[in-house]
Amino acid sequence: MNRRTALYELHVAWGAKMVPFAGWDMPLHYGSQISEHHVVRRGAGLFDVSHMAVVDIAGADARSFLRQLLANDVAKLEHPGQALYSCMLNEEAGIIDDLIAYLRPGGRYRLVMNAGNRERDLAWLRTRVAGHDVQIRERRNLAILALQGPGAEKILSQVLDASLGVAGAKLAPFCGVWKGEWLVARTGYTGEDGFELILPNAAALELATGFCDAGAVPVGLGARDTLRLEAALNLHGSDMDESLNPLETGLGWTVAWEPEARDFIGRSALSAYRERGAIWRRAGLVMDGPGIPRGGQLVHFSNGGQGVVTSGGFSPTLGKGIALARIPVGCAGVETAEIEIRGRRVAAHRIRPPFVARGTGLQGAEVVA
């Protein structure tokens, strides 16, 4: 029996197609994935992402523990609610998971991690905790809602109680505000402005209904994937995994090399890889010919180099196929490529990700009406 979020009955009442996902019953879409995608680019969409793992880290050594566990540096977090995107690496610098770390009042932290990696992540944290004064607590009584799109701020300030609504609307990106058990943060996984809210399960139904009464439209996990692909946000398990490091997957910017003395797990392996010279890099591809690229398909370059699609799909904003790919560093200067789709090579061209940001296609990519 799969787990259900606090909004399960609401999804069903809204006509969701429910599918199993990482041990949960989650909404794939509520009728049309493509229209839900457009809603987030043009208005406001509401996602239930309560399946994600919420793990609280407390104790006198919480900060030093996370400075060792994460490739980005939680010392950058100065104000409660502030958020940091980071990879958690193994000793070989392979990516165990990517996550968001929030600073809580009192020097504690909250990690939000991928649902599919829950057990692996918790096991890793618990293996590493020996010798630290740290308590690791998985929170199972919390819901996570994401309100995303250019219309999100207005709806947020209308629906939340006055003090939280005002504070929430003022937040800068990657900042948040706590009120008791509630966290409102200006984060998301869509490439649009928006908020993620972590709150007690018991309050989730009323909040979700309130957002939708104020004009937000429910959006399923299907559109979440096409939105994040257009925004070129990596998906763990597709664009990265434990066999790949952040430099190979477009996440070099998330690694805090300074201060040099901070010896995070995976640092020495990652340094060695960097000094040897990178082999792979991430690239964005837009299809020129017909067809939709999919993960696992080969990418051929005119200089003989060969890469692989890590995530591909149809971009509703651009009206064509797009892909994130892992390509040899030697192909970095080659502007065009061919993607092998069912035995046929189809023309594509390179772009610098993201494909779409804030509702707009980049690099002159034409947005379909």
Added chain:
Amino acid sequence: MSEIPGDLKYAKSHEWVRREDDGRITIGITDHAQEELGDLVYVELPELERELTATEDMAVVESVKAASDLYSPVTGRVVEVNQALADTPELINSDPYGEGWILRLQPAADADFEALLDSEAYEAVAAAGDG
């Protein structure tokens, strides 16, 4: 519950088949299949005059989710493909038994057609897939 017209024949692989007055066979995918696939975004159609054997791959439909092969329910020659799908593959979602048809075949023999499922038998197949 998806729509399953009583006057069509069906293949287990979720194609519908209609015999036209001129003896040709029109093929599409069922309402149940389009619901399962989600929004269609691309259709790869066969060349005209291609000879297809029953159960052979005849086309590929891609939804936002994935690519799926379609199988020819009968043996025959491709005489027409639905060109409208090149620009508007979503016709398969909005009208799977009408504007969203996929292709027409000149069948080699009548026996193939007669052996296909009727709507009741297909309903059982679709329901089993939901389980």
